[in-house]
Amino acid sequence: MNGADVLCDVLLANDVNICFANPGTSEMHFVAALDRRPEMRCVLGLFEGVVTGAADGYARMTNRPAVTLLHTGPGLANGLANLHNARRARVPVINVVGDHASYHLALDAPLTADIESLAAPMSNWVRRIEGPDDVARATQAAIHASLSPPGIATLILPADAAWGEARPPASAVIDRPAPSATRGEAIRSAAEAIRKARGRAALLVRGTAALADALEIAGQISAALDVRLFSEVQVAHMQRGIGRVAPTRIPYPIDAALEVLAGIDVLVLVGAPEPVAFFAYPGKPGRLVHNGCQVLALAAHGEDLKRALEELRDELGIKSSQAVPQARTVPAEGRPSGALTEDAVAVIVAQKLPDNAIVCDEGITSARRFFSLSEQSAPHDFMMNTGGAIGIGIPLSIGAAIACPDRKVLNLQADGSGMYTVQGLWTQARENLDIITIIFANRTYAVLHGEMRNVGVQTIGENARRMLDLDNPLLDWVSMARGLGVEAARARTCEEFTGLLDHALARHGPFLIEATI
Amino acid sequence: MNGADVLCDVLLANDVNICFANPGTSEMHFVAALDRRPEMRCVLGLFEGVVTGAADGYARMTNRPAVTLLHTGPGLANGLANLHNARRARVPVINVVGDHASYHLALDAPLTADIESLAAPMSNWVRRIEGPDDVARATQAAIHASLSPPGIATLILPADAAWGEARPPASAVIDRPAPSATRGEAIRSAAEAIRKARGRAALLVRGTAALADALEIAGQISAALDVRLFSEVQVAHMQRGIGRVAPTRIPYPIDAALEVLAGIDVLVLVGAPEPVAFFAYPGKPGRLVHNGCQVLALAAHGEDLKRALEELRDELGIKSSQAVPQARTVPAEGRPSGALTEDAVAVIVAQKLPDNAIVCDEGITSARRFFSLSEQSAPHDFMMNTGGAIGIGIPLSIGAAIACPDRKVLNLQADGSGMYTVQGLWTQARENLDIITIIFANRTYAVLHGEMRNVGVQTIGENARRMLDLDNPLLDWVSMARGLGVEAARARTCEEFTGLLDHALARHGPFLIEATI
Structure with a gap:
């Protein structure tokens, strides 16, 4: 067996069995090894930000690492923004970054880049595999690093370490780190x-x-x-x-x-x-x-x-039978009607949230009331963008849906942020994931309009408007989603939105609602 | 005036007057300064890979730097893959990366990242502005670094350097570096x-x-x-x-x-x-x-x-009147007909290429015959992906079209690579750029199938197929393009393709042809 086979086997032996991937030539031996291990579920993202954001979502729901497969320095670079979010969420992720064969680096071929320098800011642990015989040890160390304390472990896999003949480890399973004792x-x-x-x-x-x-x-x-x-x-x-x-x-x-x-x-x-x-x-x-x-x-x-x-x-001398407070009363919002607004979307979603749903909130300014409105919704899991690198909502939903296939995932998604990793809709379709994406189509980076006011600019001119508004041309999310294989429809009124949400909740598989607000 | 104003003025004084931008909160003072300088053309990209790839295309056609405006570490990270290509193309680019106010970094707020470590691998020069009074000097140094020898200069702009009161420089214009003498x-x-x-x-x-x-x-x-x-x-x-x-x-x-x-x-x-x-x-x-x-x-x-x-x-004693060889004869290809193939697309485009066109070739395997076929086409400029980081074709076309508004730009685009920066189509629509995008829709990472064979894998199984093929669901480029505001149509036969290309050549503005091959 070769190094790539050993890498797969060590991952699988330690229950790392989801691989979010976007491979390239230097990873072909690893792809071939994965092909020999059908028990590893390989999920393709058409852009690496989808890959890393999905690994984040998977880890948040399971507290287990998925492996990402990334192609050399630029492939890693494309995944860094969502790794930044994952690092700020402090979840376990194992990145496998393919690189040139070790002896090829000195030639400075076009794809050569300093992977260590790129990886360091968004990783808690980085290691370059030294050769085929180092694969098992390095992979075990990466799994351990990702779990203790949970963090981002980046393993650089030179092509010759992947294709070289390697011995399987005597014992592939690592001792999992236990939580530190309280002090x-x-x-x-x-x-x-x-x-x-x-x-x-x-x-x-x-x-x-x-x-x-x-x-x-x-x-x-x-x-x-x-x-x-x-x-x-x-x-x-x-x-x-x-x-x-x-x-x-x-x-x-x-x-x-x-x-x-x-x-x-x-x-x-x-x-x-x-x-x-x-x-x-x-x-x-x-x-x-x-x-x-x-x-x-x-x-x-x-x-x-x-x-x-x-x-x-x-x-503190409090009994374990101490009663907990009643939930604060959330004001009844009634049934919104008429022209759709961002708050109406939040109200309707909070009212209709199904039991045990997972909410991925990257609504930025548009979903700001959802958190309080949903305090009395059906029990659910809630996740947000943790690091401020926008473009996580769509990928995060993918990871959550793969982690929890029996639960409904709702992604509250700002339009500007959603555009960053729109490619993820295709992965939702390919994997038939049970995700409802709700686009708050306000056609602007609304948060930045607020921040312009915060820096004292009251009147916004042409140059600023051209950098803050998404209104010319309008983004047609229904067309984009259909182009990526996801069923989609547009809602302009509360009634339309309610109907579409009911429809999406009643079916299985990805659905996108463009909420025109 | 504040530091951001000085930054704008120094750029403009040195003929840096195109700003490809995707700003965030920490850059609001710079955005406000740009707003006061309508002579700076600000072009929004909905993802930073669009921003940096466009700067590359602009520089290749003009040998002048554009400025990119990127938001903190993650924003830079999103732009790195195309900066990698620009660095390999050895063109001048000036990145302005906004960062937190200097005193805020110690708090490790969520967006904090090691920008220097991220920038170094894809930059020839990196400098953090030390304060408002350093803005002029640092900006001049960045312009100089980008031009001598052409390269990627990354300037980190802390928010407090942008908002702090600053003095304009006595002389904003730098001495431009001359080419080194021959030896x-x-x-x-x-x-x-x-x-x-x-x-x-x-x-x-x-x-x-x-x-x-x-x-x-x-x-x-x-x-x-x-x-x-x-x-x-x-x-x-x-x-x-x-x-x-x-x-x-x-x-x-x-x-x-x-x-x-x-x-x-x-x-x-x-x-x-x-x-x-x-x-x-x-x-x-x-x-x-x-x-x-x-x-x-x-x-x-x-x-x-x-x-x-x-x-x-x-x-070598050769006269300056020495005759140059006749062009090699390119075999006549006739007029392709029937079902569309990748070679037929290449033949038709080579035959119909208008005078003085600019070709951005990211066709990867699909356009491999275009280069030889177009040797006897009308005179044109030709550019490719230089660094192997895919996703440059759409942005490169943007930069070329902005650099040369009177010329037709043709982007030969592989589908897998095109998905990386598909957001750029929106910028093409917003700026009404004269770009024809031709998607080679082969629904696979064809190059990787070849590389799998090169590593000795003859039969491809389910896991590998799931990482190499884009066929389930099919990408509908016509829907995606329309969703992004670009007129588009699909060609399945040579006759349809010829008709669409004629139509696109006869009009001004972006048009996308999905060539189903």
Whole structure:
């Protein structure tokens, strides 16, 4: 067997059995090896941003790495933006980046590029395979690195390491890293600070602390001691909906975020970093807590966050039978009618969200009310763009749908962002994934119009308009989706939108609704 | 005025007046500054690969840099693949990459990334602006770096350098670098080697040596002393067609390349590096000349290549009145009819190519006969993918059309590669660019099927087929193009294709033909 066969076998032995791929010539031996392993599911993306974003979505839903197959430096480069998001979501991904045969690099052939330099900013771990006999060891190290703590592992596979004769490892299965133990001192310090700041303390949850079981415990602490619950602005993954404890998402606009956190004197981080402003603005702070606020880490990402919350609850003397608060009442919105608006779309989707759905929200400005509106929707999993690199919604949905084939995936998608990885619709069709894509067709980078006002520009001229608006020509998402093999239709009124959403929910397979707002 | 204003003014003062852009929040002050400078033409791309590929096309036709406007690390990352191609084409480009305010970086906000590490592999020059007062100096240095020798200059613009108060420079206009002088010793050595290897010597031209005037001189040398003329496999830019001297393009398949160069004992490089295999294959060499071949550089990229050829001609004692050879006779292909094939498309386009057209060839396997077929076409400029990062054809056409608004641009486009930057069709529509895109719709990565055979796989199974074929579902390019605002139609027969091409040639503005082959 050759190195490529060993690579496949080590991945499969460790339950890495999804390969999101866009291969090239230097990966042909790996493709041939995959062809000999039908138990590896290979999913083609017509652009690498689709490949890496899908691996992110898969990992968020399973906490398991998929492997991406990328072609040399430029192929990796095309996938970097969504790897950036995956790294910020802190999920496991294993990138296999094919490269020239080792001895070919010195010739500086046209495709040669410094893969290590490209990979480093978006990877937690990078390694170049040294030869056929290094494949097994390096692959095992990559799997381990992706899982401990979850992160982006990039493995560079020279063509001669793939095609060279290689021995299979004596033992292909690695010892999986266990979550780090919680730290008693951190638990006690957090408990002490919370006790002293009654009514002015908060927990900030993310990662596994934002899943339903852990949120329930956070909710008990909140109820017993009047502790506020927050989540990050950009939610990597949260389980929410009726019956679940709902943290307050820290607002994106900096003034609103400062206001929400103004009354907090103790902020306890549960798997989260300290919240900061997404961007800097002249004369405004970057930190969002006030200068006197005490910020403590209860547990870091990679630790057992649910266990840490349990220990905190116990340390605070709260019973495990503590009742959690009733959900906040969400105002009834009635049944929207007439011309479609972005808020009407959010209301209708929140009302009709099916049980156990997965929502991938890259609605940017258009879906801003969806999060609060869906607090009382049917229980669902919720994911967002975590790193600010736009173009993740369509790929993220692919990964989620492959991870959870029996669940409905809804992608709330801004039009400008959606254009970045529109190619992913084809993969949705090819794999017949159960995804409803809802395009908020506002024909503009609306967020940037807001940011222009934030920098003090009130009147927008021709040059700026030409960089911020998508209105000439109009993007026809129905045509694009059909061109990519996805059934699609346009809604201009609430009634049309409701009808199309009902239709899409009742069937299986990808469907796109262009919501003209 | 602020730093962003200074940046604009320095660019404009140095005739950098095209900005291919996809901005984000951190660039809002730069967008506002551009808005105050209507003499800067801002062209929006809906994905950064469109932006950088367009800058490449513009530079190839003008030898002048355009500026690209990219949003932080992920925005740059999205543009890297086509910057890789531009770097391999050795053209001038100035990237302005917006970043967080300098003091915001320490907070590691979600969009923070190591821009320098990302930029380095695809840039010849990288500099981070140190503050508002550094903007003028840094911008001048970037322009200079892009021109001397032509290359990719990446300028990182922190938001606070853009918004901070800045002084305009005393003198905004830089001294433009002159081409390096030719080296007499290199001329004499080349002449001596050519004289000794009569019938076994060759010139390899690229860059300005592949433009019509320089080729004429190379043709004189070729005619007088039986010197072969070669161009690289991947042609960055060549002026060709009837009446022009036509070098032989070194073939892409390694065995064919070895055969073509087997009889060459002296290879004189004129602005080109030594030719090497695009990829390594087990048991085959990477260098394409034989081991006994003497390889000499007459002049390097950045030197005055036409002048170097003149000096070589003079050194060889060839008169400036030396006649150049008649063009090789291209076999008459007649008028193709019936079912459309890739070769029929190439024949029809070569026959109908209008005078002074610009051809952007990313047809990969499908257009392989076009180059020889078009040797006797009307005079035209010809450009290819230089770095092997696919997805350049559509953007390259944009840049060429903006550089040369009075000329017809024809983009021969493979379907798989075209999908990488399909978003560019929208920019073609928005700017009403005179581009005919011809999609070779073979519904497969045909080149990879060939490469699978090259690695010894004769029978392709389900997993490989799922990574190499684009046939399920079929890509409907007509729908996609219309969705992006470009008029489009499908041709299944030679007669339909001819009719559509005639129609597209007779009108102005973008048109796409899906050639079903």
